[in-house]
Amino acid sequence: MANFETPELQETVEIPALKKGVMSHSRPFVSKEQFQAPLGFPGELADDWKDVAIAKLGELLKTNRALQVFMDSCVKCGACTDKCHYFLGTSDPRNMPVARQDLLRGVYRRYYTLPGKYFPKLVGATDLTEEVMDQWYSYFHQCSECRRCSVYCPYGIDTAEITMATRDIMNAVGKGQKYSNEIIGKVFKIGNNLGLPQPALEDTLLGLEEDVKDETGIDVRFPLDEKGAEVLVVTPSADFFAEPHIDGLIGYAKVFHAAGISWTLSSHASEAANFGLFIGSNENMKKIAMRIREAALDLGVKRIIFGECGHAWRVAYSYLNTLAGPFDFLDPRYPVPQHICEFTHDLIQRGVITLDKSRNDHRRVTFHDSCNVARASRMGDMPGGQFVIPREVIKAACNHFYDMAPETIGEATFCCGGGGGLLTDDLMELRVKGALPRMSALKQVVEEHEVTHMAAICAICKSQFSKVLPYYGFQMDQIISVHQLVSDAIVLDAQQ
Amino acid sequence: MFVTVLFALLFYVATAIFLVGLGMRIARYARTPAPLKIPTTPAPTTRGGVVVRMGTEVLLFNSLFKANKWIWLFGFMFHVALALVLLRHLRYFLDPVPTWVVLIQPFGMYAAFAMVIGLAGLWARRVFVERIRYISSPSDHLMLALLLGIALTGLGMTYLWHTDISAVKLFFTGLMRFELNPLPTQPLLLLHLFLVASLMVIFPFSKLLHAPGVFFSPTRNQVDNPREKRHVANVKWMIAVEKPAASADQ
Numbered sequence: 001m002a003n004f005e006t007p008e009l010q011e012t013v014e015i016p017a018l019k020k021g022v023m024s025h026s027r028p029f030v031s032k033e034q035f036q037a038p039l040g041f042p043g044e045l046a047d048d049w050k051d052v053a054i055a056k057l058g059e060l061l062k063t064n065r066a067l068q069v070f071m072d073s074c075v076k077c078g079a080c081t082d083k084c085h086y087f088l089g090t091s092d093p094r095n096m097p098v099a100r101q102d103l104l105r106g107v108y109r110r111y112y113t114l115p116g117k118y119f120p121k122l123v124g125a126t127d128l129t130e131e132v133m134d135q136w137y138s139y140f141h142q143c144s145e146c147r148r149c150s151v152y153c154p155y156g157i158d159t160a161e162i163t164m165a166t167r168d169i170m171n172a173v174g175k176g177q178k179y180s181n182e183i184i185g186k187v188f189k190i191g192n193n194l195g196l197p198q199p200a201l202e203d204t205l206l207g208l209e210e211d212v213k214d215e216t217g218i219d220v221r222f223p224l225d226e227k228g229a230e231v232l233v234v235t236p237s238a239d240f241f242a243e244p245h246i247d248g249l250i251g252y253a254k255v256f257h258a259a260g261i262s263w264t265l266s267s268h269a270s271e272a273a274n275f276g277l278f279i280g281s282n283e284n285m286k287k288i289a290m291r292i293r294e295a296a297l298d299l300g301v302k303r304i305i306f307g308e309c310g311h312a313w314r315v316a317y318s319y320l321n322t323l324a325g326p327f328d329f330l331d332p333r334y335p336v337p338q339h340i341c342e343f344t345h346d347l348i349q350r351g352v353i354t355l356d357k358s359r360n361d362h363r364r365v366t367f368h369d370s371c372n373v374a375r376a377s378r379m380g381d382m383p384g385g386q387f388v389i390p391r392e393v394i395k396a397a398c399n400h401f402y403d404m405a406p407e408t409i410g411e412a413t414f415c416c417g418g419g420g421g422l423l424t425d426d427l428m429e430l431r432v433k434g435a436l437p438r439m440s441a442l443k444q445v446v447e448e449h450e451v452t453h454m455a456a457i458c459a460i461c462k463s464q465f466s467k468v469l470p471y472y473g474f475q476m477d478q479i480i481s482v483h484q485l486v487s488d489a490i491v492l493d494a495q496q
Numbered sequence: 497m498f499v500t501v502l503f504a505l506l507f508y509v510a511t512a513i514f515l516v517g518l519g520m521r522i523a524r525y526a527r528t529p530a531p532l533k534i535p536t537t538p539a540p541t542t543r544g545g546v547v548v549r550m551g552t553e554v555l556l557f558n559s560l561f562k563a564n565k566w567i568w569l570f571g572f573m574f575h576v577a578l579a580l581v582l583l584r585h586l587r588y589f590l591d592p593v594p595t596w597v598v599l600i601q602p603f604g605m606y607a608a609f610a611m612v613i614g615l616a617g618l619w620a621r622r623v624f625v626e627r628i629r630y631i632s633s634p635s636d637h638l639m640l641a642l643l644l645g646i647a648l649t650g651l652g653m654t655y656l657w658h659t660d661i662s663a664v665k666l667f668f669t670g671l672m673r674f675e676l677n678p679l680p681t682q683p684l685l686l687l688h689l690f691l692v693a694s695l696m697v698i699f700p701f702s703k704l705l706h707a708p709g710v711f712f713s714p715t716r717n718q719v720d721n722p723r724e725k726r727h728v729a730n731v732k733w734m735i736a737v738e739k740p741a742a743s744a745d746q
């Protein structure tokens with residue numbers, strides 16, 4: 001079905017020559033009234049949409065310091081121009097972070113600055129027209145909000161913030177993106193992105209208990225809605241049945257079993273993902289986050305732990321306290337919330353659980369730092385713990401670990417190409433091309449160290465990679481969950 | 497006399513626009529809430545750490561160094577030189593001239609050349625590097641032309657067509673006491689001063705706002721401690737939905 005060419009893998013990251021407008025056709029399906037209404041957005045463009053959009057921009061400038069400062073501060077130094085994976089993969093200059101920002105900045109200057117009012121041409125100010133709105137829709141859906149550009153900008157200008165703001169403005173005038181908005185609707189109605197109702201969830205979990213029993217002979221439990229459990233686990237719903245996510249979930253369950261700590265999932269908060277972040281809607285993000293507080297109170301748990309999901313961890317780590325806190329009803333001895341890797345890492349350190357590395361000897365593993373974990377959160381109490389802890393967990397679970405090139409991991413990590421609300425089939429070309437830098441880095445370690453698997457701690461990364469790996473000549477099952485490695489290595493009672 | 501009055505007015509107006517405009521902008525940045533914690537991580541976990549991070553950004557252009565060595569080289573050269581040149585100019589406004597201003601004079605002389613080289617390098621990249629040309633609007637070129645104009649007219653007076661410095665100093669120290677002393681009418685001097693006044697007027701309305709902006713950038717000035725300390729801000733969406741949440745506690 002592909003009517004585009006998969007780019008050639010590269011030795012190192014190459015900066016392409018500009019090809020203007022080559023991705024202007026790329027745009028996701030537009031949302032319909034039925035998906036807009038539950039989020040409180042109009043269903044379609046009204047006659048006065050321009051006024052509404054400009055007013056919304058004004059409101060955001062007054063309520064978000066980042067947006068105001070970022071709109072003013074860019075000096076067009078060009079430091080960010082070669083940092084975006086979508087630019088590197090597509091060659092479209094509008095995918096250079098500053099050029100993407102300028103789509104909004106031009107309108108900002110026109111309506112909110114003196115030079116833009118009187119000398120628009122001089123300062124690159126533009127009237128808001130339908131064409132501009134079309135460009136917004138196209139190119140602000142070619143940003144995965146990965147923040148790589150913000151690492152390199154001398155003022156920390158984060159294009160993700162500008163993308164979120166513009167998507168919020170577009171939603172305010174009724175031009176939403178179907179994929180994200182439909183999913184948020186499902187969370188409100190059913191409780192998770194996949195629209196998996198409570199009975200189906202219960203069935204799935206029972207099935208998993210049987211599978212693990214068959215495989216290990218041990219009764220590892222997957223509890224749902226159990227009041228009085230010690231820990232509430234909130235995990236992306238993909239963990240309930242997508243591959244390789246589900247093997248991660250089995251890993252968490254085995255860790256809890258081995259540590260003897262009681263836990264439960266919640267059907268009310270059966271989703272860690274929070275797409276409110278992607279569409280820049282704080283109201284919706286808060287509403288989604290509140291479910292977690294409600295579930296924790298309802299179930300009477302003492303701790304909250306998040307499963308493997310990148311943007312969910314950003315919302316959890318950085319925002320949950322703000323959006324749904326304070327969490328003074330939980331056990332103060334533990335951070336709220338915790339990441340499953342922090343939890344497992346601590347148990348390994350203290351010798352509470354035992355891993356037999358040799359069980360993963362058939363694998364040679366590398367690790368993909370997911371962008372929201374890397375550049376928008378932390379683990380442990382050291383800056384950069386988000387890089388150390390998952391690697392420590394992997395190294396405790398397997399003998400052969402090799403990092404990809406340093407300029408492609410850690411804070412410099414490349415996005416998988418499918419984050420930020422772009423993980424939809426209508427954006428396949430973008431997703432494949434945006435994966436180019438990561439795929440090239442993977443190729444390097446495959447050649448140098450015969451790496452067989454890439455582990456990740458993000459549901460979106462895992463889904464994206466299973467889809468795009470084959471385009472680049474890899475196998476779709478070369479992407480695995482970090483807790484799948486743990487799952488395969490962990491020593492459970494009966495086997496000791 | 498006409499020239500003196502004209503330039504006196506010009507500098508009063510330019511200074512007023514500069515100070516009021518910049519002040520209002522800074523007030524706006526300070527007043528606007530930062531509703532969420534968005535430091536680009538890894539980020540410092542303490543206030544002291546943030547001061548260090550900000551210091552390396554402002555004094556060393558740390559992020560830019562990571563991004564691109566050429567832009568860093570020219571940009572750093574230009575800004576350090578600009579700072580030295582500005583400090584050197586204090587001797588035209590302060591009487592007596594503080595010792596440290598005297599001490600940096602020799603550096604200041606070379607700084608002007610470094611400033612020109614830095615600006616020329618940045619401009620060359622803006623013209624010849626396709627990516628940077630693509631993102632430039634006319635104002636970006638004009639800004640470099642303006643700064644280069646200021647630097648070159650200044651250098652011209654230092655080395656080629658000298659002007660009566662003590663008269664210039666009397667003019668400016670006079671302005672600060674609301675007295676008029678005659679300004680030499682040497683064309684190069686007048687051009688230099690006119691360009692500087694233009695820069696002051698443009699400053700609060702242009703990308704030069706990056707200078708105050710960097711200090712207010714949430715991705716650089718926030719402490720990474722959201723789990724330890726609940727971050728709250730006074731914005732409608734945060735307060736509005738707060739009520740049902742509180743009742744869920746009961």
Ligand code: HEM
Nearest residue numbers: 075077154554557560570571572575618639640704707710
């Ligand atoms: C806190 C003080 C300041 C800091 C931290 C700062 C930092 C920077 C940085 C990192 C850049 C990008 C690199 C480059 O292109 O040079 C830049 C660009 C620039 N700065 Fe500053 N700056 C400061 C003050 C100023 C002032 C006072 C002026 C002028 C009066 C100025 C004029 C410029 C110009 C014109 C550019 C763009 C250069 C180009 O076109 O490529 N800066 N600044």
Ligand code: SF4
Nearest residue numbers: 084143144146147149
């Ligand atoms: S946030 Fe990521 S995807 Fe968006 S412009 Fe920056 S580098 Fe590109």
Ligand code: SF4
Nearest residue numbers: 074075077078080153
């Ligand atoms: S690095 Fe920052 S200041 Fe430079 S062009 Fe990009 S966004 Fe603008």
